[in-house]
Amino acid sequence: MNLREKYLIPNDSIITIAGTVGVGKSTMTKALANALQFKTSFEKVDTNPYLENFYADFERWSFHLQVYFLAERFKEQKKIFEYGGGFIQDRSIYEDTGIFAKMHYENGTMSKTDYDTYTNLFEAMVMTPYFPHPDLLIYLEGSFDEVVDRIQERGREMEKSTPNSYWEEMYNRYSNWIDNFNACPILRINISDYDLMKKEDSIEPILEKIGHFIQQSRRWKSREIIK
Numbered sequence: 047m048n049l050r051e052k053y054l055i056p057n058d059s060i061i062t063i064a065g066t067v068g069v070g071k072s073t074m075t076k077a078l079a080n081a082l083q084f085k086t087s088f089e090k091v092d093t094n095p096y097l098e099n100f101y102a103d104f105e106r107w108s109f110h111l112q113v114y115f116l117a118e119r120f121k122e123q124k125k126i127f128e129y130g131g132g133f134i135q136d137r138s139i140y141e142d143t144g145i146f147a148k149m150h151y152e153n154g155t156m157s158k159t160d161y162d163t164y165t166n167l168f169e170a171m172v173m174t175p176y177f178p179h180p181d182l183l184i185y186l187e188g189s190f191d192e193v194v195d196r197i198q199e200r201g202r203e204m205e206k207s208t209p210n211s212y213w214e215e216m217y218n219r220y221s222n223w224i225d226n227f228n229a230c231p232i233l234r235i236n237i238s239d240y241d242l243m244k245k246e247d248s249i250e251p252i253l254e255k256i257g258h259f260i261q262q263s264r265r266w267k268s269r270e271i272i273k
């Protein structure tokens with residue numbers, strides 16, 4: 047019996063990993079996909095044509111970057127839909143609007159006109175049959191110091207040279223955002239409760255929780271349909 051069967055995780059599940067920059071989403075995405083033999087949907091950082099410019103000048107590039115991310119994420123959503131699930135997704139589309147676009151608008155680094163255009167586009171794209179909401183959003187959380195250490199350790203120059211106040215504001219916004227998030231079921235995991243680097247089998251308790259959550263939420267959904 048493989049791990050997916052052992053923990054009763056349906057093979058058409060869609061699991062999204064959310065959390066602030068550097069918290070460990072990509073690492074978790076790889077580990078879960080590997081354990082479950084699922085496909086992955088990653089954020090492409092190296093080939094993003096706007097990201098470096100954006101970090102150098104938020105005001106000039108924030109709208110361009112948001113539209114780029116939205117288009118990329120929408121293509122990924124469409125792919126997940128066409129495959130019929132069985133995916134682990136690195137970061138949710140909800141974070142683009144709920145964290146990044148909002149933060150830049152509220153800080154004055156995205157104009158109201160651009161923010162309204164972006165929000166209209168987001169709403170038009172999300173209200174389509176191509177948009178499968180995930181079965182589960184896994185929210186990774188840890189202390190601010192741990193997160194900043196990981197950003198430094200990973201070593202992307204554009205992030206290392208961004209002031210800590212940017213990461214701190216993002217960290218606080220994430221905490222408020224997740225407390226009010228209700229678009230799909232959430233499983234919160236603290237990064238100090240597992241260590242995928244040193245203990246490979248620390249994925250198993252996470253798989254157990256995922257199986258439990260998805261079973262429960264699918265039972266709920268089928269009850270709602272019967273009603």
Ligand SMILES: Nc1ncnc2c1ncn2[C@@H]1O[C@H](COP(=O)(O)OP(=O)(O)O)[C@@H](O)[C@H]1O
Nearest residue numbers: 067068069070071072073196199200241242243
């Ligand atoms: N469980 C872990 N223990 C220790 N270091 C980790 C762990 N998960 C991720 N890291 C390290 O933290 C950094 C950021 O991880 P990454 O998965 O790229 O984060 P994200 O995708 O959330 O930005 C990387 O250097 C990675 O090797």
Ligand SMILES: Nc1ncnc2c1ncn2[C@H]1C[C@H](O)[C@@H](COP(=O)(O)O)O1
Nearest residue numbers: 066067068089091111112115142146205
């Ligand atoms: N929607 C976004 N707006 C601005 N910046 C974003 C957005 N989504 C991701 N990013 C940035 C943040 C990081 O520098 C890289 C990759 O994120 P990570 O959390 O490391 O996967 O892109």
